[in-house]
Amino acid sequence: MPSGFTTRPPFEQAPADLRAAIEAAVGSRIAGTESIHGGMSPGPAALLTLRDGRQVFAKAVAASMSSESHLLYLRELETLRVLPPTVPRAPLVAGVEHDGWVVVVTEAADGPALGPPWRSQDVATVADAIATSAALVDLPTLAPAIARMSDLDGWRTLADEHPDRLDDWERARINGLVEISDGWRTWTAGRHLVHLDVRRENAVPHGDAVWLVDWASACHGAGWIDTASLAVDVLASGHAGGHQVSLSVAQGLLAQLPYEATRFVVAVAGMLRCSSFLPAWPVLPTVRDRQGHRALMLRPLVERLVSR
Known part of the structure; x- marks a missing residue:
């Protein structure tokens, strides 16, 4: 597990x-x-x-x-x-x-959830599924992205309230991390269908395609959010070809998206890092360790994005 x-x-x-x-x-x-x-x-x-x-x-x-x-x-x-x-x-x-x-x-789907680890063909198949979903706009009853997202002000919270929790790498770049992440409530807005929880556990093979499952966080927002989330999970969960391949695949996904997707990835890394310091959640006692690990796995990508 x-x-x-x-x-x-x-x-x-x-x-x-x-x-x-x-x-x-x-x-x-x-x-x-x-x-x-x-x-x-x-x-x-x-x-x-x-x-x-x-x-x-x-x-x-x-x-x-x-x-x-x-x-x-x-x-x-x-x-x-x-x-x-x-x-x-x-x-x-x-x-x-x-x-x-x-x-x-x-x-019931034909198979179990994808991975771990990710494989390039699976990434492409999930990206196609995301494109199909994101093409839909103005679905009734869905909340805006801001109502469903976790707080993406993690870097600012760490900088303002807990600077002692920043490591040397973060401390040297914190101003840039905060600046890139700021404004997410505005630039994540949109009319497109967003799953908002794209990760390998929520993609299950069915026929020649995949089903996205666990739609509890669905909302309307920017059309690039789910593809950016896929890039995050490819790097955080790993690729069969190793870390450099996962980094390359993640960068390839982001290269197709507007600059706001880059800002989103940086903000997600901050959210994960900040959340990793929160008290343990009894229902998921190891989730804080998971969040800290995923934040660390994103660092090579965040470093490249911040230095652009």
């Missing part, structure tokens, strides 16, 4: 009445379960084989487990209900709200 992820309980441990509610929603009894572990929610997830022959993916969480995850699942259901069929996503089969639980049930 990747660092920073949680251990899910087996789906078989879900309450019997919740399983019955799922069966009623999908219109078939559950014949078999294959529990899936890992992720950023403490609730169970599984591939469910139904008596009618279908296979679906289900993830569930109770508000008592994590009120934040519960809210995110409800938000994802709202988003999946308005996404048009052209969006490369796992189609929604059913949404269940029962006795403090919420369950998202989608069609």
Whole structure:
């Protein structure tokens, strides 16, 4: 299981009445379960084989487990209900709200999530999926990017409030890091569909393409955001060809985008670095280490971007 992820309980441990509610929603009894572990929610997830022959993916969480995850699942259901069929996503089969639980049930993809590590063909396939999604504008009900993004003022927060936490490399460049990141609330705005959580765990092969999954953070914003996020994850998660290849692939993705995408990557690095100092999150006890590691992995790219 990747660092920073949680251990899910087996789906078989879900309450019997919740399983019955799922069966009623999908219109078939559950014949078999294959529990899936890992992720950023403490609730169970599984591939469910139904008596009618279908296979679906289900993830569930109770508000008592994590009120934040519960809210995110409800938000994802709202988003999946308005996404048009052209969006490369796992189609929604059913949404269940029962006795403090919420369950998202989608069609099952052909394969597990991509990586680790990234491979160039997978990067290209995900980039194509992102282009298809980003072509959509003015979808109803979606919030603006600023309402869904993490605080991207990390470099300014460290500079103003915690300069002692900066290492020598950061201290020598902090003015440039802050200047490049400033204004993100303005330059991330836009009308395009944005997934906002593009990473290898959220890209699953299906046929000759991929589905983007976990749409809880979907919003409308600048059309380049998801491609820039892909560049971040390629470098932070690694490429099969090694670090220099991952750096080259990330730079290649950014080279196609406006300068604001460069600013976004620098700001994300600051957000990760600043977040790594926050108190541990009980649901994801190692997530702060993960954030610190990803910030460090982005440094070679950030150094090149800041020195441009």
